[in-house]
Amino acid sequence: MKALLTKVLNTSRYLGLIITLPSLIAIFGILLIPFVNSFSLSLYQKDLSRPHLDAFVGIGNYIKLLQDARYLNSFRITLTFSLISVFFELILGVGIALVLHQRYKGVGIARGLIILPWAMPSIVNAAMWKWIYNADYGALNAFLHQLGIIDQYQIWLANPKAALALIILANVWKETPFTAILVLAALQSIPAELYEAAKVDGASAWQRFFTITLRLILPVVMVAVLLQTIWGFQTFELAYIITGGGPFSSTELITLRIYAQTFRSLRFGYGAAMAYFTSLVLLIPAVAYIRAAYRAIVEY
Amino acid sequence: MKKWRFLILIYFLNAVIILWTVAPYLWLIISSLSYKIDLLTVPLQWIPRRLTLENYISLFVDRGSTSGNVSLFLASLRNSVIVAFSSTLLAMSLGTLAAYALARLRFPANNLILLLMMGGQMLPPIAIVIPLYVLLRSVKLLDTHIGLILVYQSFILPLVVWLLRSYFASIPSELEDAARIDGSSYVGALFRIVLPLSAPGLVSVAVFAFIASWNEYLYAFIYTNIAAKTLPVLIGEFSTKLGLEYLRIAAAGVLASLPPVLLAFIFQRYIVQGLTAGAVKG
Secondary structure, X not given: OHHHHHHHHHOHHHHHHHHHHHHHHHHHHHHHXXXXXXXXXXXXXXXXXXXXXXXXXXXXXXXXXXXXXXXXXXXXXXXXXHHHHHHHHHHHHHHHHHHHOOOOOOHHHHHHHOOHHHXXXXXXXXXXXXXXXXXXXXXXXXXXXXXXXOOOOOOHHHOHHHHHHHHHHHHXXXXXXXXXXXXXXXXXXXXXXXXXXXXXXXXXXXXXXXXXXXXXXXXXXXXXXXXXXXXXXXXXXXXXXXXXXXXXXXXXXXXXXXXXXXXXXXXXHHHHHHHHHHHHHHHHHXXXXXXXXXXXXXHO | XXXXXXXXXXXXXXXXXXXXXXXXXXXXXXXXXXXXXXXOOOOXXXXXXXXXXXXXXXXXXXXOOOOOOOOHHHHHHHHHHHHHHHHHHHHHHHHHHHHHHHHHOOOOOHHHHHHHHXXXXXXXXXXXXXXXXXHHHHOOOOXXXXXXXXXXXXXXXXXXXXXXXXXXXXXXXXXXXXXXXXXXXXXXXHHXXXXXXXXXXXXXXXXXXXXXXXXXXXXXXXXOOOOOOOHHHHHHXXXXXXOOOHHHHHHHHHHHHHHHHHHHHHOHHHHXXXXXXXXXXX
């Protein structure tokens, strides 16, 4: 018996499976099985408030979904929110990384501080910006007023366009450091010899920037863009706290819609269909990201 | 001459970056230390002439409520501490073993498992939040610490396995090989050689896991109600309720953000390494 145990513990193929098993069970139990459950749930009408009507409806929920103006609206808003956020996170992130990559006195302070928005709880970020956007005491109004840009305090969050823009601003502030940190690390891994060789060959500063710097940070930038798009689609608390989805559903992100349908209206089947459909859309960037990352690991 | 102009530009941009990064948070801190009346003045005084701790004190002392009640804030703080520490501990215990196996041992399907971990990390929480709710309800784990700790494994465990795997893989295996030749088992080598050598990696991954669970909102918001309500959920409730004191929310926000922010500053170097390892490699 003891000999058998020793043998199992010393054979890499048995031991490997045994010590991976607890994690695997956890991942299956709380991640993969629920994900599959979510799909089967989406094929049912399951209203907790009207249990007698529960029935299998096949793809009925999905057909309903594609005709649901409010869902389609939230999808469009989420897409706008994510793409504009990612665009600014990319521009600002790369810009910040390029500045922090320079060698000057005090660069360490900025490199250190940049991590602050990343580390903050997203709920505190939401509450913080809500406070800044406050119509009566908000720092935004005070700031714009003192600069002379506005002559009266504005109720920003009552304006649909401004509300969406301000939520994007809050998101960009929190998410930009991630891109900046990734790009900065990529910049620092470019060997200096490359630049020197290009210099010897007579390449101008701009040529060096485009042919060396941009080309070598491109893979990292792609990773950041994919991840930030995925995360953008999952944003919930920013809109939930700052605007509650209003005014006139102008900031109603998909996650808010799913939450309202599932946990307020108690339509679990329909909510699951919404969530599942959204995840399927996210599968495209997720697979692209996983392929890139997985290749990097298996190769080395 | 040209060099000077460049330096001035860099310092200007540096100042803009610092201001953009710090100003909103600084304003939250200033607000949390201010009297409400001082914030009403037009034009606004950015640097207040007097400060107060009243907003903080009001979080810890329940004024006007029935006697003997722990304040809402303290109760949530306690829940947050319990959930974040336990989730981290559980994920580290399970994840260390799996990460070691994935980094060092050859066994069937190890690449598939790696892929599952990474795929799991990408699954949007909103896609599993509904079936998990049904599951937690059926096993009576809604609004409990244990329920939340288990749910948190869904995003912490893949993260821990992923980061630790690449950390273990970066340690040369010669020492382990030597120990194995001397008759040590794999598990013996893990505990006597790999783990002590990986102490910095273990700490940084634990910090990651702690920050992730401390900051989590969506699951806690949906699965907890009274008994296990965490700090983020309480802050969310504070800030969606009309008429609640903004400055108290500011104070609660500052306190809730202190642990992750301080940890991030202290473990800066490791966090940056982890972020890049987690993103470039997965």
